Amino acid sequence: MTIHTSLGRRNFLVSSAAVAGGFSLGFHVPFLDDGEANAQAVKELNAWVVIHPDDKVVIRIARSEMGQGTLTGLCQLVAEELECDWNKVTWEYPTPGENLARNRVWKNFSTGGSRGIRESNQYVREGGAMAREMLIAAAASQWKVPAAECSVANGVITHKDKKLTYGAVAAAAAQLEPPKEVKLKDPKDWKIAGKPLKRLDTVDKVTGKQIYGMDYTMPGMLVATVRACPVIGGKLKSFDAAKAEKMPGVKKILAIDGNAVVVVADTYWHAQSALAAVTSEWDVGELGKVQQATINASLKEGLDATEAFVGNKAGDAKAAIAGAAKKVEATYNFPYQHHVTMEPMNATARYTADKCEVWCGTQNGEAALAAASEASGLPVGKCDVYKLLLGGGFGRRGRSDYVRQAVLVAKEMPGTPIKLIWSREEDMTHCQYHPITMAKLTGGLDAQGNLVGLQIRISGQSILASLLPQNLQNGMDPVVFQGLMQSGVEAAYGYELPNLLVDHAMRNPHITAGFWRGVNVNQNAVYMECFMDELAAAAGQDPLAFRLKYLKPKWAAVLKAACDKAGYGKPLPEGHFHGISQVMGYGSYVAGVAEVSVSPDGTLKIHKITAATNPGHVVNPAQIERQVAGSFVYGLSAALYGEITVKDGVVEQTNFDSYNVMRIDEMPQVETVLVPTHDFWGGVGEPTIAVAAPAVLNAIAKATGKRVRNLPLMNQDLKKGA
Amino acid sequence: MAVLNVNGKALDHNAEPDTPLLWVLREQLGLTGTKYGCGISQCGSCTVHVDGVATRSCGVPVSAVADKKIVTVEALAANGTLNKIQQAWVALDVPQCGYCQSGMVMAATALLAANPKPTDADIDAAMTNICRCGTYQQVREAIHAAAKA
Incomplete structure (x- = not known):
């Protein structure tokens, strides 16, 4: 069993005692049931680095690994400054409880918004550099020579003919005061960071040894499964468990939170079988009357509503369009999407009167800790969360609803560990879905085909209104404008237009909206980048040339890089067409060129995607390539198939048979071009998703003459003449 | 008590005959390398070999494989050497x-x-x-x- 928190417990007990002047936090030591319990305790060099006498380097990672490679990238950054032997690097998670107890020494645990590397690179590199200086100082002290005369490489400190390994001086170094400040390396000099190193978490994933939350087990553990009200926001009126109670393995049947029935049994299969035999009555009120058509009508009304929040404005777009030689208008939609992590939601919790512990995959360890505290009624200091690797996150595991449920059940059975597993059907129907929006775009062209005014009205759901209403700004959700914002390092609009108006008519159906990998950049890129092609066509200009008239340099450079690599403008095989798109999101600049063909019977084939990325600094080019290729699978799955719909207030899709996703036979060849400018830190887990759909839709328009404005594509007939 | 031939060993389990093979492997035999993803034979996370044939174990009742040879991901590496x-x-x-x-x-x-x-x-x-x-x-x-x- 591989769980990377075991060493953390032991190291922490020792090190925290030193840091806090003998104060022992007394954390439970959950995994010390093997030989490690007898291993000699090793004191940390600092929060980020522990070096064992045998030279093994343990790097602590606060962000969550969910496939995106942040774990390996952050270890590379620490190891780079540490100057250790990469082959001796291993890693562990500190817990959110430890973070809190140590005055948040590891800072932010939250793993979303492609922030893992771009937001923590500075302090993790400093952690590595400080540890290096302490190791050198310890060796110098032992040799009685000035530290400045020592050199270090690959975990070996050298002074003239004398050598010491890190393991030999780590214990002495851990007693030293850390240096007040350290100078970080110029990325030009990187030897470990910036290189296409292999991930640190691969082997166990191909042998079945990797333990995810779903696989976690404890002595005496019971397994629970849940059925919440099928209408999100509805309540449980009553349930009848008479039949289920008598079924094999059933231990307890209970209601939680006034909206869900839970069966606790000896196994998941017994729990699930018994839950199917529980009948339940729900109080859904008016929500039970909501249909997809009701939602769509409300959004449609918002397209022309007088009141809207202004997100980006320059000049006078309305006047410019009114006076333009040519007016172009189009309405697009983007339906609800589901994350569909491969591992359905689950968490294991154990509650006693003075302790609540949770084992789970989470993108936000501290939020999970807060949820455990709230659900258990115990102060956070008496709770902790032990993070396991995630079987996919994509934003879904940033929420802690499943943690809360597991703790509520565990609280009803003190002392018994409870693993709560959501069935795929429960997972599919109780998500925080990618919000639904529509957009009406209106552009004005002058007689020379220049874009003199652009208006974008977004109508639809706000994620903040759904999840974080306290973060609304005078009622406005600024996140809605991702990718269309005036400026900023997050998701700024790349076009310089004299007259622009982007506004949002907020329409919030009862379906909970949430953060879905790439978030609002996704649909905003579809709206903007498809409409730019429409405008270029109306102006009789090439889509690339048309864009380059307005794109700022960094946006233009990455688009040109993708087009150059793809051979945009050069002859393609018969029947093949290129479509392009670009966006800035999560701090990075990305662009894509899709090469597609559409057969006369309407069959779409995406042959190749060429994608360019400027993430500023490149920490692991091999992992960026994988994130980029994977982003197309995520983005194109949504474009081809992704659609959650509502009937009688209930999400209609329940599993992969009704919510299809892309498989290998539809996977285009993806070629990644990295064009880093080395002057900023951008994220790579999300931005590329946004260029997938518009590049393909623009290529389809070239191939068929049909402009698809309603997603997903499976609902569209691309047949000639259809 | 029933017996299942898994990874070359005869292993005892007490699951009801209609229990999907997936859950017998995971919850009775502790072989958690085989994953639950959908439960309806769609996603393939639960794929095992049944007499050498790749099979979605979530859709197979354990009674249907009582006389078959089942291999899971845990047994692919022979003597520690990955296949x-x-x-x-x-x-x-x-x-x-x-x-x-x-x-x-x-x-x-x-x-x-x-x-x-x-x-x-x-x-x-x-x-x-x-x-x-x-x-x-x-x-x-x-x-x-x-x-x-």
Whole structure:
């Protein structure tokens, strides 16, 4: 069993005692049931680095690994400054409880918004550099020579003919005061960071040894499964468990939170079988009357509503369009999407009167800790969360609803560990879905085909209104404008237009909206980048040339890089067409060129995607390539198939048979071009998703003459003449 | 008590006959390398070999495989040596989150056993497993690499 928190417990007990002047936090030591319990305790060099006498380097990672490679990238950054032997690097998670107890020494645990590397690179590199200086100082002290005369490489400190390994001086170094400040390396000099190193978490994933939350087990553990009200926001009126109670393995049947029935049994299969035999009555009120058509009508009304929040404005777009030689208008939609992590939601919790512990995959360890505290009624200091690797996150595991449920059940059975597993059907129907929006775009062209005014009205759901209403700004959700914002390092609009108006008519159906990998950049890129092609066509200009008239340099450079690599403008095989798109999101600049063909019977084939990325600094080019290729699978799955719909207030899709996703036979060849400018830190887990759909839709328009404005594509007939 | 032939051993379990093989492997035999993803034979995360054939174990009642030889991902490496597919997977750093990869590795191993030099079309037909991280490009490369190894 591989769980990377075991060493953390032991190291922490020792090190925290030193840091806090003998104060022992007394954390439970959950995994010390093997030989490690007898291993000699090793004191940390600092929060980020522990070096064992045998030279093994343990790097602590606060962000969550969910496939995106942040774990390996952050270890590379620490190891780079540490100057250790990469082959001796291993890693562990500190817990959110430890973070809190140590005055948040590891800072932010939250793993979303492609922030893992771009937001923590500075302090993790400093952690590595400080540890290096302490190791050198310890060796110098032992040799009685000035530290400045020592050199270090690959975990070996050298002074003239004398050598010491890190393991030999780590214990002495851990007693030293850390240096007040350290100078970080110029990325030009990187030897470990910036290189296409292999991930640190691969082997166990191909042998079945990797333990995810779903696989976690404890002595005496019971397994629970849940059925919440099928209408999100509805309540449980009553349930009848008479039949289920008598079924094999059933231990307890209970209601939680006034909206869900839970069966606790000896196994998941017994729990699930018994839950199917529980009948339940729900109080859904008016929500039970909501249909997809009701939602769509409300959004449609918002397209022309007088009141809207202004997100980006320059000049006078309305006047410019009114006076333009040519007016172009189009309405697009983007339906609800589901994350569909491969591992359905689950968490294991154990509650006693003075302790609540949770084992789970989470993108936000501290939020999970807060949820455990709230659900258990115990102060956070008496709770902790032990993070396991995630079987996919994509934003879904940033929420802690499943943690809360597991703790509520565990609280009803003190002392018994409870693993709560959501069935795929429960997972599919109780998500925080990618919000639904529509957009009406209106552009004005002058007689020379220049874009003199652009208006974008977004109508639809706000994620903040759904999840974080306290973060609304005078009622406005600024996140809605991702990718269309005036400026900023997050998701700024790349076009310089004299007259622009982007506004949002907020329409919030009862379906909970949430953060879905790439978030609002996704649909905003579809709206903007498809409409730019429409405008270029109306102006009789090439889509690339048309864009380059307005794109700022960094946006233009990455688009040109993708087009150059793809051979945009050069002859393609018969029947093949290129479509392009670009966006800035999560701090990075990305662009894509899709090469597609559409057969006369309407069959779409995406042959190749060429994608360019400027993430500023490149920490692991091999992992960026994988994130980029994977982003197309995520983005194109949504474009081809992704659609959650509502009937009688209930999400209609329940599993992969009704919510299809892309498989290998539809996977285009993806070629990644990295064009880093080395002057900023951008994220790579999300931005590329946004260029997938518009590049393909623009290529389809070239191939068929049909402009698809309603997603997903499976609902569209691309047949000639259809 | 019933017996199941898993990874070359006769293992006892007490699951009801209609229990899906997946849950017997995971909850009775402790073989958690085989994953639950959908429960309706769609995603392939639960793929095992039943008499050498890649099979979605969530859709097979345990009673239907009582006299079959079942192999799970835990048994692919012989004496600690990864099989060709696993080696290619490691060499090409295929997994991202990794949750679907047990199933991918099982499906690819069965494919290569039946068809030592699969074409892209063979791979498309055999590898119907879902990966949400989108590792398909690396999966294809790794199968070709393993076929050449």
